[in-house]
Amino acid sequence: MKKLLSGNEALALGAYHAGIKVAAAYPGTPSTEILENLAGCDGVYAEWSTNEKVAMEVALGACYTGVRAMASMKHVGLNVAGDPFMAAASTGVDGGLVVVSADDPGMHSSQNEQDNRHYARLAKIPLLEPGDSQEAYDIMSHAFDISEEFDTPVMVRTTTRVAHSKSVVEATGSRKEFKKQPDFCYNPTKYIMLPAHGRMRHPLMEERLGKLAAYADSFPLNQIVIGDRRLGIVSSGVAYQYARQVFPEASFLKLTLSYPLPPELLKRFAATVDRLLVIEELDPFLEENIRILGLEVTGKKIFPITGELSPDVIQQAAVKAGLLAAPARKKTQAAPQLPGRPPLLCPGCPHSGIYFVLSSLGQRSSLPGKPKRPPKLIITGDIGCYTLGANPPLSALDTCACMGAGIGQALGMKRAGLAEKVIAVIGDSTFLHSGITGLVNAVYNQGQITIIILDNRTTAMTGHQEHPGTGVTAQGQETTAVDLAQLARSIGAEDVKVIDAFDIKALRAGVKDSLDNPQLSVIIVRGNCAVRLPKRSHPRVIDQDKCNKCGLCLLIGCPAIRKEDESISIDITLCAGDACGICQQVCPQQAIAPSGDEVKK
Amino acid sequence: MDKLDLLITGIGGQGIIAASDIVAQAALVSGYDVKKTDSLGMAQRGGSVVSHIRLAPKVWSPLVKTGEADVMLALEKLEAARWSRYLKPGGVAIVNNLAIPPLAVSLGGAVYPQDEEITNIIKQHTDRLYVTDGSRLAAELGNARALNSLMLGCLSVFTPFAEDTLKECIAQRLPAKVVELNLAAFDCGRQQIEAVVNIGKD
Numbered sequence: 001m002k003k004l005l006s007g008n009e010a011l012a013l014g015a016y017h018a019g020i021k022v023a024a025a026y027p028g029t030p031s032t033e034i035l036e037n038l039a040g041c042d043g044v045y046a047e048w049s050t051n052e053k054v055a056m057e058v059a060l061g062a063c064y065t066g067v068r069a070m071a072s073m074k075h076v077g078l079n080v081a082g083d084p085f086m087a088a089a090s091t092g093v094d095g096g097l098v099v100v101s102a103d104d105p106g107m108h109s110s111q112n113e114q115d116n117r118h119y120a121r122l123a124k125i126p127l128l129e130p131g132d133s134q135e136a137y138d139i140m141s142h143a144f145d146i147s148e149e150f151d152t153p154v155m156v157r158t159t160t161r162v163a164h165s166k167s168v169v170e171a172t173g174s175r176k177e178f179k180k181q182p183d184f185c186y187n188p189t190k191y192i193m194l195p196a197h198g199r200m201r202h203p204l205m206e207e208r209l210g211k212l213a214a215y216a217d218s219f220p221l222n223q224i225v226i227g228d229r230r231l232g233i234v235s236s237g238v239a240y241q242y243a244r245q246v247f248p249e250a251s252f253l254k255l256t257l258s259y260p261l262p263p264e265l266l267k268r269f270a271a272t273v274d275r276l277l278v279i280e281e282l283d284p285f286l287e288e289n290i291r292i293l294g295l296e297v298t299g300k301k302i303f304p305i306t307g308e309l310s311p312d313v314i315q316q317a318a319v320k321a322g323l324l325a326a327p328a329r330k331k332t333q334a335a336p337q338l339p340g341r342p343p344l345l346c347p348g349c350p351h352s353g354i355y356f357v358l359s360s361l362g363q364r365s366s367l368p369g370k371p372k373r374p375p376k377l378i379i380t381g382d383i384g385c386y387t388l389g390a391n392p393p394l395s396a397l398d399t400c401a402c403m404g405a406g407i408g409q410a411l412g413m414k415r416a417g418l419a420e421k422v423i424a425v426i427g428d429s430t431f432l433h434s435g436i437t438g439l440v441n442a443v444y445n446q447g448q449i450t451i452i453i454l455d456n457r458t459t460a461m462t463g464h465q466e467h468p469g470t471g472v473t474a475q476g477q478e479t480t481a482v483d484l485a486q487l488a489r490s491i492g493a494e495d496v497k498v499i500d501a502f503d504i505k506a507l508r509a510g511v512k513d514s515l516d517n518p519q520l521s522v523i524i525v526r527g528n529c530a531v532r533l534p535k536r537s538h539p540r541v542i543d544q545d546k547c548n549k550c551g552l553c554l555l556i557g558c559p560a561i562r563k564e565d566e567s568i569s570i571d572i573t574l575c576a577g578d579a580c581g582i583c584q585q586v587c588p589q590q591a592i593a594p595s596g597d598e599v600k601k
Numbered sequence: 602m603d604k605l606d607l608l609i610t611g612i613g614g615q616g617i618i619a620a621s622d623i624v625a626q627a628a629l630v631s632g633y634d635v636k637k638t639d640s641l642g643m644a645q646r647g648g649s650v651v652s653h654i655r656l657a658p659k660v661w662s663p664l665v666k667t668g669e670a671d672v673m674l675a676l677e678k679l680e681a682a683r684w685s686r687y688l689k690p691g692g693v694a695i696v697n698n699l700a701i702p703p704l705a706v707s708l709g710g711a712v713y714p715q716d717e718e719i720t721n722i723i724k725q726h727t728d729r730l731y732v733t734d735g736s737r738l739a740a741e742l743g744n745a746r747a748l749n750s751l752m753l754g755c756l757s758v759f760t761p762f763a764e765d766t767l768k769e770c771i772a773q774r775l776p777a778k779v780v781e782l783n784l785a786a787f788d789c790g791r792q793q794i795e796a797v798v799n800i801g802k803d
Contacts, residue, residue: 004622004629004637108640132636132663165638165663166625238663245661311666327668335722338683339711341612341649341703393708554708559647563707573745 005169007162010133011100012037013169014140015070018096019176020044022062024055026433027462028074029109030163031102035072036465039474043175048465048474051403051433052077056084056099060153063097064191065182068144072100075116076402080434082119085153089123090201091191092151092208096144100156102163105281106308109160109461111383111402113307115282120155120259121289124205126212127259128156129237133167135256138221141173146215146257150208159281161238161308213260221256224269231323232273234266234286234297239309243279246314246324261289270295277302277323281309345388347560348536348576350456350501350527355389355396356556356586357507358423361515364395367551377515378413378420380406384427385461385529386454393555397425404434411438411447421515423450429459429467432482436491442520443492450514450521451493453484456501456529464532488522495519501527504585530576538594539575540584542568546591553583553592604657605761606665609752610684611676612701613648616749619774620674621652623753624760626770628656631762636663651684656761668726672759674752676735677701682719688726695755695794696723697735697748731755733793742789743782750775750783754790758798764791 005013012034015023023046025035039046049055052073062069073081078101088097101119104110120127128143130136136158143154189197216222228249235243236255244252253269255261270276278287278299287299302321304313318324345352359365362377381387381397382405390397399409406424413422426435431453442449459465466472471481488496495517499510507525514521539560542553547568553561560574561583570583572595584592607624611617621637628635635656653665667686672693675681681696688694696719705711714722723730733755739747750771757764768787772780 002629004625004635161638161663165636166622167636167660167663168629168634241661241663245666310664311662312664315666335686336714336718338679339703339705339713341647341679343613343648344704346647392710557704559704561707562702563709564702 002168002170004166005133005137006033006164006166007130007133007136007158008033008164009037010136010169011072011130011140011156011158012041013171014137015098016041016044017171017173017175018141018144019068019178020070020144021067021095021178022059022069023047023072024049024058024070025072026050026052026055026077027429027459027465028052028077028102029462030104030158030160031072031074031077031100032462032465033163034100035474046474048467050468052081053084056081056088059097059099060084060088063093063095065184066095066180067178067182068096070098070100073102074110075101075103075114076110076112077101078116078119080403085119086123087193088153089125089205090193090198092201093147093153094185096147097153098140098143098147098156099153100158103157103159103282105159105161111400113282115285116155116157117259117285118283120157121285123153123155124209125152126150126154126257128154128256129258130156130158130162130256131237131240132162132165133169135221136162137169137171139256141176142219142221146212150212150215152208152212157237159238209260213263216257216260216262217264219257219262222262222265223254224265225252225254226272227251229272230274231277232269232275233277233279234269234290235279236286237281239279239281242309242311242314245311246318255286258286259289261286261293263293266290266293266295279303279309279314342391343388344391344559345385345557346530347558347574348530348533348580349385350525350529351386351389351454352394352556352558353501353504353527353582354452354454354507354511354525355386355394356582357504357511359394359396359555361508361511362396365393365555367555376420378418378422380409380413380422380424382406382426382430384430384454385456386425386427389425391557394557403430404438407435407438407442407449407451410449410451411442411445414448415445421450423452423515425452425454427460428453428455428457428469428484429465431484432468436487439488439493439522440491447520448518450511450523453522453524455484455524455526457526458529458532460529460531464529484524488524493520493522495521496524497522498524498526501525502580502582504582528579530579533576533579536575536577536579538577538596539572540570540577540581540592541572541595542570543591543593546589548589548591550588553587556582556586558583603761605654605672605759606670607654607756608651608665608670608673608684608687609654609676610649610651610673610680611697612680613650615650615676616746617650617652617676620749620753621654623767623770623774624654624756625656626774627760627762627766628654630770631766633762634658634660636660638663649680649683651680672756674756676748676752678716678719679703679713682714682722685723685726688723690727691729692727693759694723694727694730695752696730696732697752698732699736731794731797733790735790738789738793739786742785744779747779747783747786751786751790754787754792755794757787757791758794
């Protein structure tokens with residue numbers, strides 16, 4: 001039966017049909033839904049791991065027992081998982097091991113657009129790239145088969161446009177059942193990576209790569225499509241879909257197993273066309289590897305190396321290079337600058353109050369018309385919904401490098417001799433992911449910093465996944481919840497406060513107190529994510545007679561508070577009401593009060 | 602018409618993803634190849650959202666090319682202006698008469714364009730602009746959140762498959778308790794457009 005599936009749903013279904021037994025992941029856009037879909041499948045153990053490194057290790061251990069296993073993550077997650085990932089490439093597998101890397105060209109929701117195909121080459125393992133949901137489904141059974149046949153982890157690389165687009169899938173298979181019980185075979189030279197054993201594995205990896213290249217030549221999803229022989233286009237992933245649309249007449253070599261490259265197939269294709277062109281997103285990965293085969297090829301001279309491709313981008317580049325005639329189109333005036341609509345912290349967000357306090361205590365934002373003053377506080381941060389606090393009007397972040405980075409950065413700044421107070425903010429899920437080691441380090445090295453854990457009781461940005469602090473597993477089972485305050489104290493932090501995220505007075509007093517403490521301090525700011533509010537009651541309203549239009553409430557950055565035609569009002573359909581009340585607490589005129597109407601969500 | 606390139610745009614939380622899922626499902630059951638993609642960014646709520654849907658006997662790219670969309674449904678006016686460059690000459694723009702000012706406007710850093718300016722931007726790409734008071738009509742029917750179904754009713758005048766297919770897909774996708782309201786909104790939207798469009802011309 002034909003169904004509409006997203007790329008991530010199709011990968012999960014493909015893995016399920018391929019007989020996957022263990023799946024591990026840490027949420028990360030655009031990879032999250034792969035594990036979410038597997039979590040609901042019978043006969044599959046699926047877990048949210050504390051981070052990608054652990055997820056990789058769980059999957060690796062599982063495959064050592066002969067079952068099929070998968071770790072899925074976003075592209076930067078593979079940086080975190082890099083160590084076990086490289087080790088897996090050395091040891092090889094027993095049961096099939098697939099690593100899904102979901103890249104994000106165009107940085108729809110990431111801090112960079114690194115091209116993770118390089119990781120396949122670095123690790124000397126095969127790389128498969130689906131271009132739509134059908135291919136995502138089809139690829140999975142091949143991925144596990146290749147893994148077992150060649151004793152190697154297999155990397156499946158998707159991109160946002162594959163992972164999150166929906167297209168038609170004809171799921172031809174059904175779940176493959178393996179009768180064999182999990183069994184770990186003692187094999188020290190394979191599984192214990194001592195230098196002596198590693199030296200034995202390396203030549204085997206090189207040999208494996210050679211065999212894989214020969215296999216790629218006959219891999220059924222690497223296909224030549226003969227059209228006009230004047231132009232031969234090599235492409236993979238979603239770039240192939242775009243290229244087929246823009247060049248309907250050309251000849252194509254579609255690569256699905258794109259590393260190692262199929263040398264004979266490429267040479268045969270190059271010989272049948274006049275000119276060889278590569279269309280690929282981000283780095284010249286295929287292009288450079290094709291050039292190494294001694295073939296003449298053009299790619300990044302024509303098509304951009306930065307950003308996401310699209311049919312528009314490919315067409316414009318091709319027109320500029322003289323490959324296509326310019327389309328006849330009516331000239332339109334240059335589009336006027338329209339106001340942007342960037343993502344915001346939601347109405348009722350538990351991060352708004354603490355950011356408002358940090359912003360005002362640190363002199364980081366000012367009322368409209370008031371002069372800007374030099375900031376008194378440095379705030380290091382990292383990845384999560386709370387990164388949005390960097391935007392005006394809160395402007396409450398100075399750094400965002402990667403998951404967990406803020407704590408180490410804060411310590412580094414203080415140890416460098418920075419005079420200002422430094423605060424590191426980090427989410428609950430991110431703290432468990434990679435903040436704990438930073439806190440251990442800061443306690444051990446006696447950092448004079450304040451660490452604020454923004455505890456909204458979920459992994460919010462990726463769509464509300466459970467984590468070790470929530471007490472619920474990926475498959476909905478109740479489990480031990482890690483107590484963040486107890487954890488911080490057990491590490492050795494003495495000044496640990498837990499403060500209600502919606503109590504502005506307590507937040508202000510708590511932050512001031514911690515900043516005055518010459519020792520390391522930890523503040524856990526706790527409040528449920530607004531998206532999960534069960535009920536919204538008593539939305540706040542502004543008494544226009546009392547309001548003197550000072551604009552202080554606008555500095556919260558709440559999307560429900562608007563200024564139109566010189567009057568400030570609250571959109572009651574957006575306001576979180578009693579669950580929040582931050583604006584009511586900050587208004588110097590006491591002009592904001594609960595409305596009488598109960599508005600239910 | 603054996604293909605449709607469609608854009609649905611508006612603000613996060615207006616039900617755009619649900620609407621585009623419904624159109625894609627209707628295309629699938631009508632025997633088309635179909636691909637859809639939503640640009641979400643980091644937005645959970647309140648950000649600009651645009652969904653591309655392409656259906657034809659065979660679809661390659663999920664992204665519509667600039668200047669090639671047959672129809673654009675805009676659930677908010679500023680977003681209509683922002684994405685109208687995707688419309689082909691003579692394409693159909695159906696715009697909900699609703700302004701939601703972005704935060705930058707509230708903070709005084711930007712100005713929300715006047716209706717005339719928005720109309721001028723869209724009319725650079727097409728003359729077939731239909732404005733509907735969808736939010737108000739949906740609210741009158743019972744809930745402004747049925748706006749997305751009302752807009753699908755507007756769209757149904759231009760789809761290459763039967764309106765009943767769309768209605769069946771709405772009924773399958775939405776929770777049972779809101780189906781009746783959403784189907785009423787759908788009919789209301791369709792009537793709006795039928796009143797101004799000579800369907801035979803398409």
